[in-house]
Amino acid sequence: MSVQPVTRVWLRNKRRLLDVQAGLARRRFRRIRNTFYNSLWSDAAEAVGAELSRCPNGLVRIRKGQASTFVDHSDLMLDSAITLRLMANKAMTFDFMAETDLRTPAFAKFMLSTIEKAEAFLAGQNGPVVVKPADGTGGGRGVTTGIRTVQALHAAARHAAGFNQALMVEEQLVGASFRLVYFDGEFIDAVRRDSPIVVGDGTSSVSALVKAENERRLEGEEITALSPLILDQESRNTLAASGLTASHVPAADEEVRVKLAVNENGAAQNHVVRDDVHPSIIDAGARLVKSFGIRFAGLDVTASDISAPLGQGDTIFNEVNVNPGIHHHYLVANRDRTVDLAPLLLNRMFETGAGTITL
Missing domain, CATH: 3.30.1490.20 (ATP-grasp fold, A domain)
Structure with a gap:
């Protein structure tokens, strides 16, 4: 057997091992995720005068009077299974978004x-x-x-x-990443989600700093993230773009961006910017989510300046998410600007009957 096929098999096996390790790392965070959302919905139910109970299948029932709704972490009863399937297909939604007059990737x-x-x-x-x-x-x-x-x-x-x-x-895309949340086309909140970073201590490598960050997320007194920070090919590409590797030892207080994708960042990299979004961007987003018929939507936008009018801040509409992660709006650096999203959603649902059943 030639060297090239052997090398290819070795790399394939290494990637599989890394994928397994990443999956195991995410499994360790199930407890953190469950703890966060159990507390979130318990507090939200109390805030709206509702009763909360847990079902044998893992769903959480929130009942107010004769009306009940069921939640599972950030999954609500508002949008249909067909809508979820449609929006999960990124290729299809990109095709649809490309037919609008909005700038898309x-x-x-x-x-x-x-x-x-x-x-x-x-x-x-x-x-x-x-x-x-x-x-x-x-x-x-x-x-x-x-x-x-x-x-x-x-x-x-x-x-x-x-x-x-x-x-x-x-x-x-070039620019900052934003998540805008809508309920029935009404703008509720916006968060700027920055790339995950580690901060050097002068002696630890990037990989050691990532490991320490994950342990802090798991064992810290307060919840700052619901998923681990994974060193993968995407992070290797990001580090390489700065001339670095995971073995690099940053100087004390030196910030190193670990990856571009924002999904694995922590609270320190999330910032509420609800009052900064230009009205023209808010209106365009509302038209987009309503055109898809999505009731609870998280719109991902990239922009160099979210406060600039549409067309002037390099605004690009990336993706529309159904049942977007509610935790993104709580695990933020500037907590004084947060909107208590969970009870707000429950109130809207009980008031309108949307996403509820009557027994």
Whole structure:
């Protein structure tokens, strides 16, 4: 057997091992996630004068009078299963969004068998690209950013294909990442989500700092994140763009961005910016989520200046999420600006009857 096939098999086995390790790391955070949402819904039910009980199948029932709603972490009863399936298919929603008059990312759909489509897309870009599964995932799983070479493209595609055979490649956007939340088209809140970082102590490597950060998230007195920070190909690309590796030892107080994708950041990297979003962006987002018929929506937007009018701040509408993570609006650095989203949602649902059953 030649060296090249042996090397390829070794790399494939290494990627599988890393994926297993990442899965085990996420499993360790189930307790943190359950603790956070159990407390959130218990407090929210009390705030709206409702009763909370736990069902044998894991759902949480919140009852007020004869009306009941059921929740599971941040999943609510507002949007249909068909809507969830539709919006989980990123390729389909990108196609629909591209038909609007809003600026959306350039992208191409492909599979491993048609990876030449992704190669052609990469060749036509002036900067790096992102590869992700086109359907059935969330939370940044299977996503790789900072792709500049065909070799990196193939590695990212194989990684993403482990989650779904349908794949996407898109332009890597420049600007800050924002999550805007809407209920029935009404704007409720916005959070700027910055990339996860570690801060050097002068003696520890980046990988050691990431390990320490994950232990703090698991064992700290207060909850700051519901998922671990994973060193993966996406983080290796991000570090390499700064000329670094995971073995780099940052100076004391030196900040190192571990990855571009914001899904694994902590509270220190989330900032409430509800009052900073320009009305034209809010209105455009409302039109978009209402056009999809989504009741509880989280709209991901990239912008260099979220306070600038639409068209002046390089605003790009990236993705529409159904049942967006509520924790993003609580685990923030500037807690004095938070909106208590959970009881607000319950009040709207009980007042309107949306997402409830009457018994």
